[in-house]
Amino acid sequence: MTETVEYDVVVVGAGPVGENVADRAAAAGLSVAVVENELVGGECSYWACMPSKALLRPAIARADARKVPGLRGAVQGPLDAPAVLAHRDGHVSHWKDDGQVDWLDSIGARLHRGRGRLDGPRRVTVEGADGARQTLTARHAVAVCTGSRAVLPDLPGLAAARPWTSREATSAQQAPGRLVVVGGGVVGTEMATAWQALGSAVTLLVRGGGLLPRMEPFVGEHVADALTEAGADIRTGVSVTAVERPEPGGPVTVALDDGTRLEADEILFATGRAPRTDDLGLETVGLEPGSWLSVDDTCLVGGTDWLYAVGDVNRRALLTHQGKYQARIAGAAIGVRADGAAPPDTGPWGAHSATADHAAVPQVVFCDPEAASVGLTLAEAEAAGHRVRAVDQDLAGVAGSGLYADGYRGRARMVVDLEREILLGVTLVGPAVGELLHSATIAVTAEVPVARLWHAVPAYPTISEVWLRLLEGYRG
Ligand SMILES: Cc1cc2nc3c(=O)[nH]c(=O)nc-3n(C[C@H](O)[C@H](O)[C@H](O)COP(=O)(O)OP(=O)(O)OC[C@H]3O[C@@H](n4cnc5c(N)ncnc54)[C@H](O)[C@@H]3O)c2cc1C
Numbered sequence: 001m002t003e004t005v006e007y008d009v010v011v012v013g014a015g016p017v018g019e020n021v022a023d024r025a026a027a028a029g030l031s032v033a034v035v036e037n038e039l040v041g042g043e044c045s046y047w048a049c050m051p052s053k054a055l056l057r058p059a060i061a062r063a064d065a066r067k068v069p070g071l072r073g074a075v076q077g078p079l080d081a082p083a084v085l086a087h088r089d090g091h092v093s094h095w096k097d098d099g100q101v102d103w104l105d106s107i108g109a110r111l112h113r114g115r116g117r118l119d120g121p122r123r124v125t126v127e128g129a130d131g132a133r134q135t136l137t138a139r140h141a142v143a144v145c146t147g148s149r150a151v152l153p154d155l156p157g158l159a160a161a162r163p164w165t166s167r168e169a170t171s172a173q174q175a176p177g178r179l180v181v182v183g184g185g186v187v188g189t190e191m192a193t194a195w196q197a198l199g200s201a202v203t204l205l206v207r208g209g210g211l212l213p214r215m216e217p218f219v220g221e222h223v224a225d226a227l228t229e230a231g232a233d234i235r236t237g238v239s240v241t242a243v244e245r246p247e248p249g250g251p252v253t254v255a256l257d258d259g260t261r262l263e264a265d266e267i268l269f270a271t272g273r274a275p276r277t278d279d280l281g282l283e284t285v286g287l288e289p290g291s292w293l294s295v296d297d298t299c300l301v302g303g304t305d306w307l308y309a310v311g312d313v314n315r316r317a318l319l320t321h322q323g324k325y326q327a328r329i330a331g332a333a334i335g336v337r338a339d340g341a342a343p344p345d346t347g348p349w350g351a352h353s354a355t356a357d358h359a360a361v362p363q364v365v366f367c368d369p370e371a372a373s374v375g376l377t378l379a380e381a382e383a384a385g386h387r388v389r390a391v392d393q394d395l396a397g398v399a400g401s402g403l404y405a406d407g408y409r410g411r412a413r414m415v416v417d418l419e420r421e422i423l424l425g426v427t428l429v430g431p432a433v434g435e436l437l438h439s440a441t442i443a444v445t446a447e448v449p450v451a452r453l454w455h456a457v458p459a460y461p462t463i464s465e466v467w468l469r470l471l472e473g474y475r476g
């Protein structure tokens with residue numbers, strides 16, 4: 001007989017998002033079960049953010065150091081790849097989740113290991129690796145936080161060629177001699193940067209016109225120039241038509257639509273994500289298996305008063321920090337609704353409304369040079385019907401950048417809403433701009449008037465002086 005256990009809240013998926021929903025719901029005094037079928041900590045901790053950034057940090061530090069007079073000569077050699085990979089292994093806790101399990105325990109949540117599936121409203125079955133089954137019922141809410149997985153295109157020979165996805169690209173134990181990367185989005189650009197620096201000869205195949213197409217166009221141009229200077233071969237406007245690996249463990253052959261062929265030791269497909277909802281029992285609650293889950297600003301799934309979908313799985317912003325923001329909001333909303341004493345605060349920028357998902361999503365791409373953006377690009381703002389003006393600034397024009405690196409190259413853009421004289425978006429590309437981004441996020445989120453930003457004085461001589469130049473540019 002299947003055991004049934006009742007909780008206030010059942011969270012399916014213990015990635016960073018599920019962990020934070022559990023934390024906020026437990027803090028609201030609710031009993032919480034967390035269901036996880038791989039590692040507590042999710043994709044981000046073991047096959048995404050943490051390992052990728054651990055691989056990239058030495059590459060970026062070396063690129064920066066090579067631009068510093070007096071230091072340049074000391075950093076001309078190759079990276080110590082085994083040391084970098086060992087550093088990465090440490091940051092992913094050697095793919096063990098004991099630390100995160102202890103943390104779940106410390107917040108009072110109960111972990112159920114196994115695959116969770118919805119089984120009608122407020123019911124989740126858990127199937128353990130040994131086939132044992134349990135049923136969990138939720139008095140107040142079920143939160144689906146099952147994240148996303150890599151999508152592979154439907155190409156002849158691909159499955160048999162055993163391509164890399166983001167999982168292999170972040171966990172490989174040695175640098176392939178020749179690596180083909182397909183896709184010029186964030187994963188493709190970051191992983192091309194990392195493996196080129198770790199000694200692979202990288203060919204980056206992009207079907208569109210440039211890299212990082214969701215950011216302002218000048219970002220991809222700066223990153224492509226630097227990646228090419230680092231030795232990568234970037235080919236734009238090409239698509240893969242077939243992949244073949246005749247001998248297991250041997251090289252792969254890649255056919256392109258321009259008639260050329262390439263040979264490589266590994267091929268990485270960084271061609272986007274799909275929601276992990278295909279084997280989740282969605283059909284038992286009237287939803288389509290395999291679909292992204294649409295939610296309101298409290299992360300409640302439309303047509304229900306008990307099912308929440310938080311993080312990658314709702315497709316609002318496939319980023320850990322934004323998913324954790326949604327998780328804090330959804331967890332608190334679940335608490336307030338369970339309490340029933342007062343309605344949730346769901347107005348724009350309310351305590352239970354993930355308003356920033358629409359207005360101010362920040363992102364840093366950790367390549368060389370770094371790229372950082374928040375809010376809308378110029379094209380997005382215009383398409384949304386805003387009357388805007390873009391102000392651009394060459395980052396080489398501020399004293400701090402010249403001190404940071406010889407021959408510093410970078411650019412900044414702010415998009416000003418001319419009706420309200422506030423910023424709708426800011427984009428930066430250049431060494432070390434990632435740490436500048438939060439100033440822009442605050443300006444956009446808080447809708448700080450340009451007239452008041454004029455009084456926010458950047459310290460001299462920092463790269464942040466770009467703010468002053470942008471504001472001077474706006475004032476003419
Ligand atoms: C290579 C790469 C690098 C990235 N780098 C960054 C970065 O630098 N910064 C950033 O903000 N974002 C980054 N991202 C995006 C980030 O990884 C995701 O946005 C984040 O992991 C989403 O968190 P999540 O909790 O929604 O999902 P996940 O982290 O995917 O966690 C979902 C969890 O649910 C579990 N699960 C799924 N289905 C079930 C089920 N039926 N039953 C039980 N458990 C289940 C999974 O095993 C997993 O543990 C990166 C992504 C990739 C691929």
Ligand SMILES: NC(=O)c1ccc[n+]([C@@H]2O[C@H](COP(=O)([O-])OP(=O)(O)OC[C@H]3O[C@@H](n4cnc5c(N)ncnc54)[C@H](O)[C@@H]3O)[C@@H](O)[C@H]2O)c1
Binds near residue numbers: 183186190208271364
């Ligand atoms: N530093 C970070 O914040 C970070 C790092 C990595 C990933 N992420 C997140 O993870 C998510 C997934 O990243 P991603 O790079 O896999 O997806 P993406 O959607 O950013 O990029 C995928 C790219 O692949 C291209 N593509 C799709 N199908 C193709 C095909 N058949 N052939 C050639 N190209 C094809 C698309 O045009 C697109 O440019 C992103 O939304 C990103 O925000 C964030």
